[in-house]
Amino acid sequence: MDNNHTKIKMLVVYTSFITCGGVERFLLNFFELFPSDKYEINLLLFNDDQDNAKMFDMIPEHVNVLPFLKQYSSWSPELMEELEAAGQTESVKVKNFIHDRNMDAEFKKQSMGVRFEENWSILKTICPEYHGYDAAIAFTNMLPLKIVADRVSSKKKFVFMHLDIKAEIEFKNEDSLYRCEKSYYDQMDGIVCIANQNAESFCSYFPDLADRVKVLININNKALMLRQSEEFYPQEYQQCENNLLTIARIHPQKGIELLIQTAAKLKDAGIDFRWFVLGSHQVKSYTEKCQSLIETMQLQDYVRFLGERPNPFPYYKNCTLYVQTSVFEGRPLSIEEAMSMNCPIVTTDFSSAREQIEDGINGRVCSFDAEQLAHAIIELLQNSGERTRLSQSNAKYDGTDGINKYLEYFS
Structure with missing residues (x-):
């Protein structure tokens, strides 16, 4: 040029x-x-x-x-x-x-x-x-x-x-x-x-x-994200101590059915939790399919689709765990943002996941399996020290390296 x-x-x-x-x-x-x-x-x-x-x-x-x-x-x-x-x-x-x-x-x-x-x-x-x-x-x-x-x-x-x-x-x-x-x-x-x-x-x-x-x-922009994360405390989080967060549109690529199946296993294990999904509902038929699955599994009180939010960062900052259930991705910005917000992270092992998350170091990487995902989530929900350790591993990440x-x- x-x-x-x-x-x-x-x-x-x-x-x-x-x-x-x-x-x-x-x-x-x-x-x-x-x-x-x-x-x-x-x-x-x-x-x-x-x-x-x-x-x-x-x-x-x-x-x-x-x-x-x-x-x-x-x-x-x-x-x-x-x-x-x-x-x-x-x-x-x-x-x-x-x-x-x-x-x-x-x-x-x-x-x-x-x-x-x-x-x-x-x-x-x-x-x-x-x-x-x-x-x-x-x-x-x-x-x-x-x-x-x-x-x-x-x-x-x-x-x-x-x-x-x-x-x-x-x-x-x-x-x-x-x-x-x-x-x-x-x-x-x-x-x-x-x-x-x-x-x-x-x-x-x-x-x-x-x-x-x-x-x-x-x-x-980590500095901007941190400022925005202080703007409010999500009122949805006030109902429960264990708040799981997924940032994803309601789409088959994002593994939403796996998310629901994992939530069912958490419920069956007696875990008190709420799982919030922030993202658009553009594919109406798939959203309806997922909502029907939630009702069939009686998870209405546990899994909620919140739609889009102009400022998702208070949800990151205050969640107990960030969970990604994707089938395939590129390099999802949601995980980058969760790392920047020092979240403990659990993710499926999509093809590029390990470029962001090193299993056991700054998060947990699981196969595309509800049983394994639920097991990792339960382990972290029951061990605050391990959550803190994973969070601290992301503390120096600011997303500006490139x-x-x-x-x-x-x-």
Whole structure:
């Protein structure tokens, strides 16, 4: 990049803040890395939607939000009316065509990757072009990646890969999405993975791109988190001394059914506890399935889905244990935050878990098994000294180790 410019001009492309998750919180942290006297940052989103966590409202003032690409929001009659009223007649035609085609039985027989690719060949005709950037960053793959590859002129282009794609592909038994994205990865100067395991997985699928892969771990602002953690004491915690916390959206990837099964074993063992899950309920059918399982196991008084919270840090600070039940992840920011808040941690052994947690040193790592998870939780609930020891092992972690690497990489 040309450092003779007064400022480095950066474009970041993402979808929206409709879901409060680790990627969205990480994006906010990412913006704070770059001083406004050296970087001019533009953010391109599909819309200003946000959930109860209100993360869109948290976008730093020095970030310039460009006009939204509302034509890339999820189809709805209301959106079609809005686009029509705004004079985007061609966008309405394209969106309606794609919506109808996605419902077609023959079209559905094609792989997900092929369907996405065919849809993009039309969608890109209603996307503006963006010129004059030093760095263009797709903060995730799929549409942001395609936009940066095909519709942005920039000296360098990057994409962030937040997940272990091998684990995701095995979980979904579907790899066409990533395979069909190969031509877009080819156009990236850098492919940023947030964990070593993520990088290894990506390179196993795309070995010819290995020299473009860079590992940059999540970063966070511990000082800000500590200040926010003092703002209130969670009233939900007043009912019980043993308060378990999980930060996760209600989604199969997050192992919520395992969480419920583990809670049932804690109850059967006579443990007095409450288990709180903070995260969005975007997948309605799965949320209903989990709620039904809670009722079937008579856990209504033990497991509660609290939805999104603008400030989750008092929940971290005051929980008895932080528990992660994920099936697969990249490098979850929730564990980074729990480490920064000095929480004793229990996690499932997803592929990159041991990059964050060393079993028996700064937390416990368990197999994807309710019996083993329950056993580890009971041991820690009944041993305050061991909880303190694990917490103290995280005391020096502040989530800032990689800041200079980010500044060097994007300078």
